[in-house]
Amino acid sequence: MKALVAVKRVVDYNVKVRVKSDGTGVDIANVKMSMNPFDEIAVEEATRLKEKGVVSEIVAVSCGVAQCQETLRTAMAIGADRAILVETDAELQPLAVAKLLKAVVDKEQPQLIILGKQAIDDDCNQTGQMLAALLDRPQGTFASKVEVADGVAVVTREVDGGLETVKLQLPAIVTTDLRLNEPRYVTLPNIMKAKKKPLDVLKPADLGVDVAPRLKTLKVAEPPKRGAGVKVPDVATLVSKLKNEAKVI
Amino acid sequence: MSILVIAEHDHGSLKGATHHTVTAALACGGEVHVLVAGHNAGEAAKQAAQIPGVAKVLHADSAALAEQLAENVAAQVLAVAGSYSHILFPATAHGKNTAPRVAAKLDVAQISDITKVVSADTFERPIYAGNAIATVQSADKVKVITVRTTGFDAAATSGGSAAVESIAAVDDAGSSSFVGREVTKSDRPELTAAKIIVSGGRALGSSDKFNEVLTPLADKLGAALGASRAAVDAGYAPNDWQVGQTGKIVAPQLYIAAGISGAIQHLAGMKDSKVIVAINKDPEAPIFSVADYGLEADLFEAVPELVKSL
Numbered sequence: 389m390k391a392l393v394a395v396k397r398v399v400d401y402n403v404k405v406r407v408k409s410d411g412t413g414v415d416i417a418n419v420k421m422s423m424n425p426f427d428e429i430a431v432e433e434a435t436r437l438k439e440k441g442v443v444s445e446i447v448a449v450s451c452g453v454a455q456c457q458e459t460l461r462t463a464m465a466i467g468a469d470r471a472i473l474v475e476t477d478a479e480l481q482p483l484a485v486a487k488l489l490k491a492v493v494d495k496e497q498p499q500l501i502i503l504g505k506q507a508i509d510d511d512c513n514q515t516g517q518m519l520a521a522l523l524d525r526p527q528g529t530f531a532s533k534v535e536v537a538d539g540v541a542v543v544t545r546e547v548d549g550g551l552e553t554v555k556l557q558l559p560a561i562v563t564t565d566l567r568l569n570e571p572r573y574v575t576l577p578n579i580m581k582a583k584k585k586p587l588d589v590l591k592p593a594d595l596g597v598d599v600a601p602r603l604k605t606l607k608v609a610e611p612p613k614r615g616a617g618v619k620v621p622d623v624a625t626l627v628s629k630l631k632n633e634a635k636v637i
Numbered sequence: 638m639s640i641l642v643i644a645e646h647d648h649g650s651l652k653g654a655t656h657h658t659v660t661a662a663l664a665c666g667g668e669v670h671v672l673v674a675g676h677n678a679g680e681a682a683k684q685a686a687q688i689p690g691v692a693k694v695l696h697a698d699s700a701a702l703a704e705q706l707a708e709n710v711a712a713q714v715l716a717v718a719g720s721y722s723h724i725l726f727p728a729t730a731h732g733k734n735t736a737p738r739v740a741a742k743l744d745v746a747q748i749s750d751i752t753k754v755v756s757a758d759t760f761e762r763p764i765y766a767g768n769a770i771a772t773v774q775s776a777d778k779v780k781v782i783t784v785r786t787t788g789f790d791a792a793a794t795s796g797g798s799a800a801v802e803s804i805a806a807v808d809d810a811g812s813s814s815f816v817g818r819e820v821t822k823s824d825r826p827e828l829t830a831a832k833i834i835v836s837g838g839r840a841l842g843s844s845d846k847f848n849e850v851l852t853p854l855a856d857k858l859g860a861a862l863g864a865s866r867a868a869v870d871a872g873y874a875p876n877d878w879q880v881g882q883t884g885k886i887v888a889p890q891l892y893i894a895a896g897i898s899g900a901i902q903h904l905a906g907m908k909d910s911k912v913i914v915a916i917n918k919d920p921e922a923p924i925f926s927v928a929d930y931g932l933e934a935d936l937f938e939a940v941p942e943l944v945k946s947l
Contacts, residue, residue: 405765414769483746512749517737526813529734546876547730553816602746606772617929623942626932634912636891
């Protein structure tokens with residue numbers, strides 16, 4: 389069975405981003421970029437399924453600028469067999485990415501498609517669901533456990549009150565939550581091997597997809613700052629402050 | 638212009654998130670309808686009809702909707718979507734699961750987690766774990782939106798008298814089925830609706846210590862219990878207690894962070910709390926930069942002392 393994994397290049401999760409002073413966006417020039425953490429979990433899961441003999445080939449896909457090739461090389465160092473970059477300098481919103489991925493899925497015909505549940509830059513949490521809708525296939529979002537056998541994926545999902553398990557007919561779309569697995573560290577030999585794996589580059593036009601953004605960002609601003617707090621010396625002061633000053637207890 | 642709110646409910650009653658979403662819908666300025674899609678969810682539909690400002694409740698009843706599978710609920714929403722300019726879901730696990738499916742089928746962008754309605758087509762939403770607020774404008778004919786419930790007050794639960802209209806339910810899509818559910822039992826207030834939250838981090842050291850130290854404080858304050866990702870990953874607390882960018886977003890009156898360092902991802906989930914108290918041994922912990930009251934102390938001594946003095 390073929391698995392397809394979508395990965396996104398984002399600002400590293402440890403970086404505290406700054407809003408540009410002209411309000412046009414977030415300053416990401418010269419900032420460390422990495423693979424979106426949820427996507428690492430997605431690649432890891434596909435790799436584990438391959439190691440179990442469930443999956444035979446893993447294709448990693450990324451959409452965006454030329455530098456996304458680095459992200460794809462990382463995916464191949466974790467375990468993906470080959471990669472596809474849909475290269476464009478245009479701003480890509482989730483609907484456009486979902487359409488690009490649909491076009492790739494139509495070509496590749498994977499049985500299992502794994503994405504992260506959300507990207508930590510736009511915090512949208514949409515692409516997997518949109519792809520499932522465009523393909524008219526079932527979805528297992530926020531997965532914390534995935535079992536694949538006999539044409540069916542059994543997915544345990546993290547929901548608000550606890551956990552929920554659903555059974556999906558393949559092909560299906562799964563989006564990963566944090567606790568699905570712990571991604572492995574990539575080793576130097578695997579990074580070297582990943583350089584030799586095939587990486588195809590396509591353009592949105594090759595796939596016949598219009599990627600024009602639907603939402604216009606009018607401005608990006610700093611969130612309101614919290615007033616400076618105080619340190620209290622002991623518990624008694626804390627209690628009296630909470631009672632008399634903040635009046636919350 | 639009419640606006641559809643997709644109700645979140647457990648069939649017998651509406652979830653609080655629905656009321657917050659109705660407030661956001663009213664801010665968009667139009668006639669607000671609520672869709673209750675479920676199985677034997679008549680009670681939830683009645684409750685929706687009592688929310689002031691709601692003009693009509695659409696009630697779809699079918700076994701296919703019993704487990705709220707995204708495939709079927711999205712199809713149900715699409716069956717009525719034609720006449721609405723806005724479709725709003727609460728930004729809960731359920732809303733986030735279903736809304737993008739609806740948007741993609743309508744070929745429109747979805748706007749996630751809005752915290753403010755600027756005008757009928759312009760909204761504010763946080764990005765980069767809440768470190769920036771984007772104002773976005775949609776040119777789509779239908780705006781499909783998820784609403785961050787902590788960004789809007791809850792609508793009143795009584796005073797309205799909307800008509801409940803039964804609508805035809807969709808057939809089961811058949812590509813997915815429900816297997817089971819494991820609900821975390823708790824007699825505490827729901828995390829996202831609690832007025833006070835007591836939250837613990839990795840410093841608690843074990844699941845036993847977590848309960849032993851924090852439960853008495855939560856009991857005393859009538860608070861919900863929360864946790865950082867580190868505490869959840871270490872198995873000290875269940876997954877659905879996690880507060881942060883990838884867990885729950887909360888904004889209580891009082892948030893007490895005990896043994897939580899305050900990583901960006903955790904702050905994203907709680908920095909809109911009215912008053913934040915941090916109890917931490919490490920004077921350099923970033924949590925002190927957002928705390929209104931910081932106590933630099935060993936939580937194993939400070940928390941029991943706090944319980945005693947309350």
